[in-house]
Amino acid sequence: MSEELNQPEVRIRAFRAIDDPESSQRFIDGHRKVLEVHGVKKVTSANNSWAENPAVFVVIVESLDRKKVYGGARVHAAGGTQPLPIEEATGFMDPKIHELVKELSIEGTGELCGLWNSVEVAGLGVGSFFATRAGAVITKQLGIKSLFALCAPYTVRWAERVGCKIITDLGNQGTFYYPKLDLLATAVLLEDTTTLEHARGSEQRKIEELRKNLQQVTTEVSPGRRIEVEVEYDLLVEGIDPQEFKNPFNLNLSNQQ
Template identity: 35%
Template sequence: MKLTFRAFKATKNKDLCEKYLNGHIQVLVNYGITNITTNNAEWMDWDFVYCVIAEKEDGTVVGGIRTQIADGSHPLPVEKAIGKMDPKIFDIVKHYQQDGVGELCALWNAKEVAGMGLSIMLVRAGIAMLNQVKCNTLMGICADYTLKMFRKVGFVVDNSLGDKGEFVYPNENYVARVLGILNAKDLSTAEEFDRVKMLDLRQNPEQTCLEKGANDSTIEIEYLLLLK
């Protein structure tokens, strides 16, 4: 399979934003989830949101991830998600805001590419892209089944929030954890393979390479991560 990973500022490509959102909604519906805080269209008009999408050769979007940078006016998705359960999240975001804090959110991939390992490739690309914007600290929220993947790229659980870092979210069937990368620039908490890969993508944001996916699958990915 050949895919293109394309990075862009949300306000500069409404068509791709629409494809991204429609695909994400469909995946959530398939899992019976309807109350995710990123499941809306308002972010498309915000000047501080950046996306990476996975496109097939025919232009079909089969996955994506995005980052929202805190601007002091619009709460990050994690603030909306757990703010009522633990208001300390507001203080944490405010503490890091001056030096640039954002949230990696709304990760999804289509059923046709499920099980291929596309998620961690999108996460790495989403983090790699952030050297082009002011984002020194990166946050996120994840479920149990994705925690191992997020730890590989450097996220750590914030045990000061909720019940030792745990929250019931988005519904009673799931346990979520609030995550943080203490330094989104040097990626020092990432595993070595993932850190080297992300730093290479920062050094060479436009490249084509073969990525080893899950179950010994191989995906040819054209990375177009320069924000234009």
Template identity: 50%
Template sequence: MYRIRAFRAVDDPESCKTFADGHLNVLLEYGVTKVTTANLSWFHNPGVYVILIESEDGSIAYGGERIHLANDHAKLPIEEAVSIVDRNIFELTSKYRALGRTGELCGLWNSKAIAGRGFSNLLTKLGVAMAQRLEMSSLFVLCAPYTVAMCQAAGFEIEESVGSRGTFNYPKLDLIATALLIRDLKDLPTANAAYKEKIYSFSSQPVQLTSDTGPKGEFSFNLNLTTDQDRHEHL
């Protein structure tokens, strides 16, 4: 049994450190040493929300992800990364910021202890559900080639207006990343039906004991996507 919880970064610095340490360890395992997510300034950004997978007693962190709301506190990680090779990213994010609340799903990781069980798929669905709970209208993501199809199943579409039809060399030259975007978070018109059903379940019932199925079978988890955002205005 796992527990999966959400929190606002500025409300829980200790859990932020747990997340960051786990993410860094996974990146180092794969030889990635220079990434924008290594910047810990997000700890202090009131527009950052974190989802963390832990053991039932909270003693072990297994994975997680973050949502960064676009605000005046800091650039989005996708802006920091992509602007090095294409400044048009700023025009793109500004466009969607003008249309409603936007931001980015980023920093997704899971430890080798749960690798291959389907947690990356689950986190993608949870991230979209969390964005719905945050009343966002659109959501960006920058992902590796092997996660593009997974993101597309959750409703993301490749954003071909930046980079080389949406692709970039990031975070080092032998790694390709693709920029994707959900333009309509409410209706998710391009999402896979099974993904959409799960996403709506997570967003409408943020506290539940449930399960998901991956390549190695079914796993259960206690979910709690409620955070201080339920009591405070989003920044």
């Protein structure tokens, strides 16, 4: 952040995890510190093997000189070297998640996860809301039609703004105790990342505008404290084939009617 919090400047950048190991490690270190502050020492889906998974893409919120990381999120495409984090986290409680992922993977599916922000930017929406939006933006490049997320109570509203709906068929009306028994998580799904049918109108317009211009500098207004944040977006992911994550499990399409 710049010295003056009333004029913060950040970069929101997207990249394939294996293409930038150094930035992936900075993301890991920052996320771990935030989890420890909240008393969470170990999270099932927070092991760091994702950094070597070619189907993982990082949205990092950083200082313009890249020395500090303020937050971010990850997008995992189904069909990489690991199950989706939501499968690892909830599959033993409700195995239906595995079949749902496979079904949606035919047209490309994935998960927005690892959402966090540092205390330094708390209330600005930088690591939560803006990163959620950026995650939705890059799904078009990845060829991912649908997007899962497992939300903490305070992030459900951000997910709903970009068009996610609670998956009431899973768990207890979509909820699970995770990552520990006194914390509640909600499973949500963005059914169509192309149409963004259920997104708030202003979010549809913003996501489409960012998709048309993936590299830009703009002034955003934090949804919470209404503070202006100058954001340099760099959401162009290099080396992507939009067919890469279509039907990754080679399912027999003739049986998927």
